[in-house]
Amino acid sequence: xxxxxxxxxxxxxxxxxxxxxxxxxxxxxxxxxxxxxxxxxxxxxxxxxxxxxxxxxxxxxxxxxxxxxxxxxxxxxxxxxxxxxxxxxxxxxxxxxxxxxxxxxxxxxxxxxxxxxxxxxxxxxxxxxxxxxxxxxxxxxxxxxxxxxxxxxxxxxxxxxxxxxxxxxxxxxxxxxxxxxxxxxxxxxxxxxxxxxxxxxxxxxxxxxxxxxxxxxxxxxxxxxxxxxxxxxxxxxxxxxxxxxxxxxxxxxxxxxxxxxxxxxxxxxxxxxxxxxxxxxxxxxxxxxxxxxxxxxxxxxxxx
Numbered sequence: 001x002x003x004x005x006x007x008x009x010x011x012x013x014x015x016x017x018x019x020x021x022x023x024x025x026x027x028x029x030x031x032x033x034x035x036x037x038x039x040x041x042x043x044x045x046x047x048x049x050x051x052x053x054x055x056x057x058x059x060x061x062x063x064x065x066x067x068x069x070x071x072x073x074x075x076x077x078x079x080x081x082x083x084x085x086x087x088x089x090x091x092x093x094x095x096x097x098x099x100x101x102x103x104x105x106x107x108x109x110x111x112x113x114x115x116x117x118x119x120x121x122x123x124x125x126x127x128x129x130x131x132x133x134x135x136x137x138x139x140x141x142x143x144x145x146x147x148x149x150x151x152x153x154x155x156x157x158x159x160x161x162x163x164x165x166x167x168x169x170x171x172x173x174x175x176x177x178x179x180x181x182x183x184x185x186x187x188x189x190x191x192x193x194x195x196x197x198x199x200x201x202x203x204x205x206x207x208x209x210x211x212x213x214x215x216x217x218x219x220x221x222x223x224x225x226x227x228x229x230x231x232x233x234x235x236x237x238x239x240x241x242x243x244x245x246x247x248x249x250x251x252x253x254x255x256x257x258x259x260x261x262x263x264x265x266x267x268x269x270x271x272x273x274x275x276x277x278x279x280x281x282x283x284x285x286x287x288x289x290x291x292x293x294x295x296x297x298x299x300x301x302x303x304x
Contacts, residue, residue: 003094003156016149019072019149022054022071022072025070025072025123025124026044026070028149028155029055030044030055033055035095036289037057039057039058040057040058040104041057042056042057042096043167045066048088048092048095053068053085054067055070056067058100061224061235062114064114064119065100065113065118066118066120066121067089067120068123069085072124073093074128075130077134078122078131078134078135081120083142084178086118086119086141086178093113094110097110112243115185115186117224119141119143119188120141120143121139121142122142122143122144122145123146123281124146125146125148127160131144132137132160137168139188141161141182144159165187185299186291188224189224190223191228193223194227202244205223205284205285206241206246207284209288216303219231219232227239227274228240229275231302232299232304233304234251234302235302236295236301236302238296240274245282246282248282249267249279250295251274251275251276251298251302252278252301254266254268254277256301257278257294257297263291264279265279265280
């Protein structure tokens with residue numbers, strides 16, 4: 001990706017400033033886990049048995065742990081290392097919970113953690129074609145992110161997205177192996193799984209909403225256990241597909257949403273899955289323009 005700086009009326013190329021050490025990549029990432037990945041720092045250089053994890057972080061939204069590894073070279077298998085690390089975590093859950101409790105004002109019990117949402121993130125200046133191909137599964141709990149540093153203290157993080165992934169990683173399982181252990185306990189949720197229970201008219205409604213939502217700038221969609229999240233930095237709308245309706249949450253605090261028709265329900269004092277204090281169950285597109293005006297308010301508040 002070419003980066004330019006506008007100087008007067010001319011564009012001047014911004015040169016890449018390569019990382020010399022993995023430790024440099026680790027430091028800038030650990031110092032910015034919140035803005036980049038939405039994670040909380042737990043421990044740097046965390047050791048379990050004979051293994052050392054570069055970074056252990058916690059995802060408060062998913063209630064799960066995340067292992068982050070930093071690389072400069074490409075002579076390693078992201079698949080094998082990722083699966084082995086996930087298997088090791090599942091065998092040592094108490095160690096991760098204890099470390100979190102020692103470093104946080106909050107207290108976790110092992111059962112408070114959703115271990116099905118655990119994942120590994122590799123961060124590197126580049127990945128080769130074999131490494132990119134190794135994550136081309138529809139339900140692999142491993143992510144690749146390329147980091148680039150430029151002159152002027154500019155840094156970019158770009159996810160490597162699997163292309164046309166249709167095969168399940170569960171097809172590679174071997175009895176007793178790390179892959180079998182991981183695929184038995186960890187679940188990577190897909191949009192198709194969420195929509196599989198919907199009636200055709202609800203699928204159409206979802207598709208129309210999704211198209212309009214993704215019309216906003218820099219929106220990403222992320223299916224997780226309870227809902228499909230739409231983010232622009234942070235979640236701004238979460239959608240839980242049901243058989244006969246869509247349940248929607250807007251990430252706005254009570255009293256901050258301009259809802260002149262009063263269609264949103266206040267859930268600030270009751271338990272609910274999605275982010276924010278406003279909930280709505282939608283069964284048709286009769287008032288979709290008004291709904292989109294509410295969603296846009298949440299988008300503008302949460303975008304980064």
